[in-house]
Amino acid sequence: MSRCPPGDPRRAPARPGPARWAVGLLAALSGAASGALPAVPQPVWAGWAVAAGASGGQATAGSAPAAPTGVSSACGTTLLGSLSVSWTAVPGATSYTVFESTTSATSGFSLAAAGLTGTTWSSTFLAGSYWFYVVALIGSNWQSGPSTVTGPRQIALLSLLCS
Amino acid sequence: MAFRLSARAGRAIAATAGLILAFDAAYAAANWTVSLTSGTTGGEAQAASVQNLTITASASPAAGNLLYPGGNGDVVASISNPNAFPVTITALQLPADTVYATGYTDSALATAATGCDSTSSTVTWNLSTATSGTSVQLTTALVVPAEAANVAGSLVVTLTDEAVMGAGAPSACEGKYFSMPALIGVTATGGAATATTSPTTDTY
Numbered sequence A: 001m002s003r004c005p006p007g008d009p010r011r012a013p014a015r016p017g018p019a020r021w022a023v024g025l026l027a028a029l030s031g032a033a034s035g036a037l038p039a040v041p042q043p044v045w046a047g048w049a050v051a052a053g054a055s056g057g058q059a060t061a062g063s064a065p066a067a068p069t070g071v072s073s074a075c076g077t078t079l080l081g082s083l084s085v086s087w088t089a090v091p092g093a094t095s096y097t098v099f100e101s102t103t104s105a106t107s108g109f110s111l112a113a114a115g116l117t118g119t120t121w122s123s124t125f126l127a128g129s130y131w132f133y134v135v136a137l138i139g140s141n142w143q144s145g146p147s148t149v150t151g152p153r154q155i156a157l158l159s160l161l162c163s
Numbered sequence B: 001m002a003f004r005l006s007a008r009a010g011r012a013i014a015a016t017a018g019l020i021l022a023f024d025a026a027y028a029a030a031n032w033t034v035s036l037t038s039g040t041t042g043g044e045a046q047a048a049s050v051q052n053l054t055i056t057a058s059a060s061p062a063a064g065n066l067l068y069p070g071g072n073g074d075v076v077a078s079i080s081n082p083n084a085f086p087v088t089i090t091a092l093q094l095p096a097d098t099v100y101a102t103g104y105t106d107s108a109l110a111t112a113a114t115g116c117d118s119t120s121s122t123v124t125w126n127l128s129t130a131t132s133g134t135s136v137q138l139t140t141a142l143v144v145p146a147e148a149a150n151v152a153g154s155l156v157v158t159l160t161d162e163a164v165m166g167a168g169a170p171s172a173c174e175g176k177y178f179s180m181p182a183l184i185g186v187t188a189t190g191g192a193a194t195a196t197t198s199p200t201t202d203t204y
Helices: A018-034 B007-030 B043-047
Strands: A058-060 A072-075 A083-086 A095-101 A110-116 A120-123 A129-139 A153-155 B054-057 B072-081 B087-094 B102-104 B123-125 B134-144 B153-165 B177-179 B185-190
Touching (some): A083 A129, B072 B134
Antiparallel strands (some): A058 B177, A072 A083, A095 A110, A095 A129, B054 B072, B123 B153
């Protein structure tokens, strides 16, 4: 019998890769018994060997946004015992959070307001203490560090005058 | 009715049975999910047939979508194929979401980050569950090239937004690099008759 030249449709199909070899022979054998060659299924397997401590891939976390700038506090102009805090808008910020302290410029801060979308916030009925403020922003769900601390504002205990 | 097999048919069946046994041995070896040395645990049978794939983290290309608390980010992986034929991956089996990705301070994943480890980072595979082995179908099949000139075929793929960070992720995880928990397995076919081009980005 003469060999079929390459490209001849009578030529036997290319030999399958090693993974398909056994499956291909099995399929050919069963096909011969029924008179027709079924489609040769490709082997399917799951799992692989991995070195100890292997990784499934690499992901990277974003960094916290920079803290707001231009933060300052001011005495209220229409109401005794009131203060307002303002800051410069930050592009991409989702919201802002204000913290206050009557202890010092470096400690004792607690949450005063959250979810602020503007660039000012006011507080009223403050008396008898010094007030420090910092502002943080929420960007892409991660909160920035605190801003610089505003200079203290004092509210007189009896007169409620702000200075 | 009884049939008598010819000697030729008998030899064919015996040879086929032997091949099937060899294939079964290779299949079983391929299903071992973890070994300490890549692709060599199956002994002689495995060495002569399907060898396992290896997946590692890749720092390049850099992830486009970064992780934030409550958000998703890209996973970049390098897949190595030591077989002499291309392998087509159609699905991934995810690890349980009870073990988190470990955070590192560098993209080479050499220095672990304090306070952002496998017990605290809250970074897991998207759609993973408390049960190991959740299967997810890839949107587009990945084709890993065959080994050539004794160099394993390699594919680097970005799985878009398939890492997820919990809303309560510690601030120690800010700006860190994560080694995603190793996958449990893949669903794949080997010995593709026609060569195709794999996408460099994918999702599920």
